Amino acid sequence: MLLIGAPESGKTVLARALRGLLPPLSETEAAGVATLAAFAGTAVPEPPTVRPWIAPAPGVSAAALFGRHVRRSRPGLVSLAHRGALFLDDLPSFSARLVRLPTILDDRVVTIAHAAGALTLPAAFQLVATARPCPCGWFGDPEAICQCTPQQVRRY
Numbered sequence: 001m002l003l004i005g006a007p008e009s010g011k012t013v014l015a016r017a018l019r020g021l022l023p024p025l026s027e028t029e030a031a032g033v034a035t036l037a038a039f040a041g042t043a044v045p046e047p048p049t050v051r052p053w054i055a056p057a058p059g060v061s062a063a064a065l066f067g068r069h070v071r072r073s074r075p076g077l078v079s080l081a082h083r084g085a086l087f088l089d090d091l092p093s094f095s096a097r098l099v100r101l102p103t104i105l106d107d108r109v110v111t112i113a114h115a116a117g118a119l120t121l122p123a124a125f126q127l128v129a130t131a132r133p134c135p136c137g138w139f140g141d142p143e144a145i146c147q148c149t150p151q152q153v154r155r156y
């Protein structure tokens with residue numbers, strides 16, 4: 001789900017409201033979510049039937065998003081969002097770090113490569129994101145003037 005709108009139009013508030021609409025996890029799903037959290041060394045959501053809602057900061061690294069292998073494999077945020085949602089507020093600010101995302105959304109798994117092979121982890125989540133219609137945020141607004149060039153709008 002991609003929410004596009006002018007600055008201060010309520011995109012982020014609306015996206016966060018979705019969190020309360022997600023149905024609870026089944027016991028089996030909750031066990032899988034807890035296993036991934038334990039593997040990553042993070043806290044299990046409380047109560048354990050609440051679906052994960054992972055909202056990375058715009059400066060997050062690709063390794064933190066997708067997982068990495070340094071001495072041992074560590075799940076990324078896409079795996080911690082398994083059975084829940086990954087919320088990317090201001091999607092364009094994540095830019096080039098997201099090149100792997102379409103494949104992960106299709107396959108619903110993520111692969112962490114390392115010298116001895118590769119580890120595949122679950123990553124079945126709903127992607128929720130917000131964006132402005134252009135860099136200044138006012139493209140197409142009936143009451144404000146967009147300051148961007150057509151090239152800037154297209155690239156954005």
Ligand SMILES: [Zn+2]
Pocket residue numbers: 134135136137138139146147148
């Ligand atoms: Zn603009």
